[in-house]
Amino acid sequence: MLPHGDDEEKWLAEGIAGIQHNAFYMHRALDSNDLKDALRYSVQMLSELRTSLLSPHKYYELYMRAFDELRKMEMFFREETARGTISVIELYELVQHAGNILPRLYLLCTVGSVYIKSKEAPAKDVLKDLVEMCRGIQHPVRGLFLRSYLCQISRDKLPDIGSEYEGDADTVNHAIEFVIQNFTEMNKLWVRMQHQGPTREKDKREKERSQLRDLVGKNLHVLSQIEGVDLDIYKETVLPRVLEQVVNCKDELAQHYLMDCIIQVFPDEYHLQTLETLLGAFPQLQPTVDIKTVLSQLMDRLSNYAASSIEVLPEFLQVEAFSKLSNAIGKVIEAQVDMPVVGAITLYVSLLTFTLRVHPDRLDYVDQVLGACVKKFSGRAKLEDSRATKQIVALLSAPLEKYNDIGTALKLPNYPRVMDHLDNGTNKVMAVVIIQSIMKNTTCISTADKVEALFELIKGLIRDMDETQDDEIDEEDFKEEQNSVARLIHMLHNDDPEEMLKIICTVRKHIILGGPKRLPFTVPPLVFSALKLVRHLQGQDGDVIGEEISATPKKIFQILHQTIEALLSVPSPELALRLYLQCAEAANDCDLEPVAYEFFTQAFILYEEEVADSKAQVTAIHLIIGTLQRMNVFGVENRDTLTHKATGYSAKLLKKPDQCRAVYACSHLFWVDEQDGIKDGERVLLCLKRALRIANAAQQMANVTRGSSGPVILFIEILNKYLYFFEKGNPQVTSSVLQGLIELIKTEMQTDGSSDPSADAFFASTLRYIQFQKQKGGAMGEKYDPIKI
Amino acid sequence: MASRRRMLLKVIILGDSGVGKTSLMNQYVNKKFSNQYKATIGADFLTKEVQIDDRLFTLQIWDTAGQERFQSLGVAFYRGADCCVLVYDVNVMKSFDNLNNWREEFLLQASPSDPENFPFIVLGNKIDIDGGNSRVVSEKKAKAWCASKGNIPYFETSAKEGLNVEAAFQCIAMNALKNEPEEDIYLPDTIDVAGGGRQLQRSSGCEC
Numbered sequence: 001m002l003p004h005g006d007d008e009e010k011w012l013a014e015g016i017a018g019i020q021h022n023a024f025y026m027h028r029a030l031d032s033n034d035l036k037d038a039l040r041y042s043v044q045m046l047s048e049l050r051t052s053l054l055s056p057h058k059y060y061e062l063y064m065r066a067f068d069e070l071r072k073m074e075m076f077f078r079e080e081t082a083r084g085t086i087s088v089i090e091l092y093e094l095v096q097h098a099g100n101i102l103p104r105l106y107l108l109c110t111v112g113s114v115y116i117k118s119k120e121a122p123a124k125d126v127l128k129d130l131v132e133m134c135r136g137i138q139h140p141v142r143g144l145f146l147r148s149y150l151c152q153i154s155r156d157k158l159p160d161i162g163s164e165y166e167g168d169a170d171t172v173n174h175a176i177e178f179v180i181q182n183f184t185e186m187n188k189l190w191v192r193m194q195h196q197g198p199t200r201e202k203d204k205r206e207k208e209r210s211q212l213r214d215l216v217g218k219n220l221h222v223l224s225q226i227e228g229v230d231l232d233i234y235k236e237t238v239l240p241r242v243l244e245q246v247v248n249c250k251d252e253l254a255q256h257y258l259m260d261c262i263i264q265v266f267p268d269e270y271h272l273q274t275l276e277t278l279l280g281a282f283p284q285l286q287p288t289v290d291i292k293t294v295l296s297q298l299m300d301r302l303s304n305y306a307a308s309s310i311e312v313l314p315e316f317l318q319v320e321a322f323s324k325l326s327n328a329i330g331k332v333i334e335a336q337v338d339m340p341v342v343g344a345i346t347l348y349v350s351l352l353t354f355t356l357r358v359h360p361d362r363l364d365y366v367d368q369v370l371g372a373c374v375k376k377f378s379g380r381a382k383l384e385d386s387r388a389t390k391q392i393v394a395l396l397s398a399p400l401e402k403y404n405d406i407g408t409a410l411k412l413p414n415y416p417r418v419m420d421h422l423d424n425g426t427n428k429v430m431a432v433v434i435i436q437s438i439m440k441n442t443t444c445i446s447t448a449d450k451v452e453a454l455f456e457l458i459k460g461l462i463r464d465m466d467e468t469q470d471d472e473i474d475e476e477d478f479k480e481e482q483n484s485v486a487r488l489i490h491m492l493h494n495d496d497p498e499e500m501l502k503i504i505c506t507v508r509k510h511i512i513l514g515g516p517k518r519l520p521f522t523v524p525p526l527v528f529s530a531l532k533l534v535r536h537l538q539g540q541d542g543d544v545i546g547e548e549i550s551a552t553p554k555k556i557f558q559i560l561h562q563t564i565e566a567l568l569s570v571p572s573p574e575l576a577l578r579l580y581l582q583c584a585e586a587a588n589d590c591d592l593e594p595v596a597y598e599f600f601t602q603a604f605i606l607y608e609e610e611v612a613d614s615k616a617q618v619t620a621i622h623l624i625i626g627t628l629q630r631m632n633v634f635g636v637e638n639r640d641t642l643t644h645k646a647t648g649y650s651a652k653l654l655k656k657p658d659q660c661r662a663v664y665a666c667s668h669l670f671w672v673d674e675q676d677g678i679k680d681g682e683r684v685l686l687c688l689k690r691a692l693r694i695a696n697a698a699q700q701m702a703n704v705t706r707g708s709s710g711p712v713i714l715f716i717e718i719l720n721k722y723l724y725f726f727e728k729g730n731p732q733v734t735s736s737v738l739q740g741l742i743e744l745i746k747t748e749m750q751t752d753g754s755s756d757p758s759a760d761a762f763f764a765s766t767l768r769y770i771q772f773q774k775q776k777g778g779a780m781g782e783k784y785d786p787i788k789i
Numbered sequence: 790m791a792s793r794r795r796m797l798l799k800v801i802i803l804g805d806s807g808v809g810k811t812s813l814m815n816q817y818v819n820k821k822f823s824n825q826y827k828a829t830i831g832a833d834f835l836t837k838e839v840q841i842d843d844r845l846f847t848l849q850i851w852d853t854a855g856q857e858r859f860q861s862l863g864v865a866f867y868r869g870a871d872c873c874v875l876v877y878d879v880n881v882m883k884s885f886d887n888l889n890n891w892r893e894e895f896l897l898q899a900s901p902s903d904p905e906n907f908p909f910i911v912l913g914n915k916i917d918i919d920g921g922n923s924r925v926v927s928e929k930k931a932k933a934w935c936a937s938k939g940n941i942p943y944f945e946t947s948a949k950e951g952l953n954v955e956a957a958f959q960c961i962a963m964n965a966l967k968n969e970p971e972e973d974i975y976l977p978d979t980i981d982v983a984g985g986g987r988q989l990q991r992s993s994g995c996e997c
């Protein structure tokens with residue numbers, strides 16, 4: 001008897017045709033006020049509902065057709081009784097003569113509705129009669145639909161208080177009694193369905209039962225809408241009666257669904273005030289019931305209620321909602337040993353959400369929930385189930401979102417323990433969430449202890465957790481992660497130098513373990529953070545008089561030295577060189593000559609031994625020259641050594657133009673335009689002359705190799721250097737030297753057939769500048785006067 | 790008496806759960822409102838007599854569950870609707886965004902003969918909350934959407950304060966009445982005076 005899809009459509013079509021056919025004659029009878037025929041055809045029409053061939057969905061379609069027709073019958077009954085053609089009591093008797101029970105009961109309910117409306121009998125009596133009579137249908141699907149019809153037509157006719165059908169003092173109880181009785185009968189029909197028919201059709205039946213569930217649940221909705229059901233009545237009568245039915249039916253599907261219904265249809269206040277009773281039912285349910293979903297829904301609902309207004313919070317405290325829920329969850333998890341981890345975590349997420357909304361001040365509750373989670377995980381390997389880990393991320397993110405302060409999470413002893421159970425991937429996701437929370441709230445982490453705890457939390461980003469996965473990591477993702485760590489390092493700060501130094505050491509301890517891939521990202525922010533501290537100390541010179549001061553620039557430079565050294569293993573010499581130079585400059589500002597010298601030495605060693613690429617060399621040499629130029633801490637001897645080296649490197653660069661430019665840049669090493677700056681005009685000139693020689697050589701080389709003239713632009717650049725020193729008053733640079741150089745360039749440019757427009761423009765503007773200075777008059781004009789252009 | 794069918798106007802209220810469908814119906818039919826949230830399960834209706842141009846009609850107002858898990862039997866009750874009321878909460882963007890889904894779902898499932906002209910009405914509910922300060926859907930935006938869907942009438946309501954509820958349902962009733970009924974024009978093969986001849990016709994399989 002498995003209805004095939006097409007067959008079912010055919011049966012439905014036939015059923016509908018039957019209804020339409022009889023409805024046609026029924027309408028004709030109604031139009032001619034022929035009660036007897038109207039009844040006859042309506043009975044035939046309703047007989048279509050006797051079918052057993054349709055699935056609940058299709059049956060519902062058929063039912064709705066009949067339902068709409070019955071509204072016309074109802075209207076007719078009302079008109080007839082109003083006109084006095086027949087009394088409603090007679091009508092109620094009359095329809096009971098219908099031959100077949102199902103049509104008879106549909107008609108009876110329809111007349112019953114008119115009967116109650118007429119108020120010729122108390123509503124409770126008519127309802128009681130109807131709900132009893134419906135027992136006559138024991139076929140589950142037919143019975144459920146018949147009773148849902150009863151439920152519908154009685155919906156606005158219950159003897160509720162305030163209703164026009166209100167009865168004696170006990171009126172609300174009568175209303176409740178009627179609904180609960182109908183509910184109980186429907187639930188029995190619904191449960192029984194499971195046990196009828198062959199076992200091989202069990203799945204299909206399960207599906208059909210599931211479709212039918214709202215017919216049963218509707219009764220609970222009706223109960224919740226009864227005005228007279230106040231908290232007392234709910235507590236004393238409604239809830240116990242409904243739960244009794246739910247527990248005793250011992251049916252998995254029914255229990256799950258009906259618990260969900262109870263939670264959704266009754267108001268929050270009622271749940272809070274009856275939590276014990278409600279939660280008490282859970283352990284009595286069948287072991288296969290998916291309690292966690294239902295419990296989660298209860299907690300979610302209560303959480304939303306708590307969030308709706310602070311005025312309701314005292315209610316929660318008064319009934320000790322947290323401990324009741326927490327206990328209930330504990331019991332459920334204990335009892336359902338087979339519950340997958342994800343189930344347990346889902347419960348904890350709901351409980352945590354609840355706690356954060358209701359008891360934001362109770363960090364101990366938060367930690368208690370996390371602790372319960374840890375307990376659940378204990379003895380397990382890392383969690384692999386992606387749904388479970390997703391839930392944990394939700395669990396761990398919740399306190400961050402609530403408090404907007406990682407400091408709060410760091411106070412929770414169980415927080416890192418939960419993280420320890422995450423797989424590496426999820427651990428990283430969570431670490432990024434933590435960093436994002438810090439950045440979003442610009443939280444400053446201000447003690448070394450907190451930093452330690454924080455780095456322990458995000459260790460998944462700080463070091464490799466195992467070797468195998470290295471090549472699986474997406475390059476972009478990795479960069480993104482490490483950049484976020486770098487940003488984080490800037491958020492670690494304390495104005496107290498001692499504490500700040502501790503913070504730096506803590507960070508160093510962690511990042512140094514990061515391995516060659518991470519160090520280039522993490523070392524620079526740490527170096528700059530430490531240099532910031534150095535500058536801070538240097539700013540408050542003098543008041544550092546305490547005895548056990550460890551936060552001295554010297555000490556910090558030591559740490560910096562060791563930290564930058566770690567980059568050599570990467571290897572990342574260019575980065576290390578830059579950082580050494582930064583340190584040298586800071587040491588210069590602290591007046592620490594030996595330290596500065598040492599940093600330069602390190603930078604030079606790197607330059608000589610590690611920087612091999614010629615482009616990198618050019619960049620490095622200009623950095624060296626620039627930094628060295630700004631140094632004023634060095635005595636003559638040290639300075640000579642360093643400048644000598646720098647000029648030596650410059651002259652040894654691979655390409656002539658690079659050599660030339662580096663060498664003329666070196667001229668600045670001998671002329672510092674400051675009060676006490678070195679001013680060695682002779683050596684300046686040596687550099688410039690050397691640059692000229694190199695430019696010449698470059699010129700000749702170009703002639704040989706390409707048959708064209710070389711980079712005349714080099715000469716113009718050198719001319720500009722000459723002009724600079726000329727103006728600064730270097731006695732070695734005279735107007736005649738300048739004149740010679742200008743002439744040289746002019747000839748060069750004439751012989752050069754293919755002129756370089758940028759060189760032309762450069763030269764022209766240089767000459768314009770000279771012209772301008774000449775015309776300016778005063779000392780400068782005089783100085784320029786001898787030059788002819 | 791031929792107008793018996795036309796004395797009943799069927800109205801379906803749709804919208805996300807929590808927007809106030811049940812409250813609107815209760816306010817209109819029973820003049821009652823409760824702050825408590827009680828989910829609706831399945832579908833059912835309340836009736837109310839309305840007067841239009843000196844004629845009395847019965848408005849059959851179907852309230853529905855906005856949550857799918859409480860709509861297990863499907864939506865066969867959409868059939869024969871004369872008007873569909875789409876409700877959203879002016880304080881919840883998602884509920885407004887979903888109006889389109891509800892409208893399309895209705896047209897698909899109820900399959901009215903003339904979907905272009907089927908009467909819808911949109912209600913933006915809960916305008917009382919926070920003196921209107923927490924609203925996220927502006928009247929302008931809602932009206933623009935209504936205009937784009939064939940000039941659907943639009944009302945801003947508060948089920949709590951009873952604001953505009955009466956007016957909205959009056960409009961609903963008028964539009965329901967304007968809707969051309971989709972009478973299943975049933976013509977039996979033979980006029981069967983004696984009745985009971987149905988079995989014979991069934992074999993023809995004609996459903997007309």
Ligand SMILES: Nc1nc2c(ncn2[C@@H]2O[C@H](COP(=O)(O)OP(=O)(O)O)[C@@H](O)[C@H]2O)c(=O)[nH]1
Pocket residue numbers: 804805806807808809810811812813823824825826827828829855914915916917918946947948949950
């Ligand atoms: N402030 C306010 N609350 C409303 C209004 N309409 C409904 N509510 C509340 O919103 C919640 C959901 O209402 P309900 O009618 O059950 O929504 P439904 O799921 O669409 O049927 C209930 O707590 C109502 O008290 C309104 O106009 N103003």
Ligand SMILES: [Mg+2]
Pocket residue numbers: 807810811812827828829852853854855
């Ligand atoms: Mg509702």
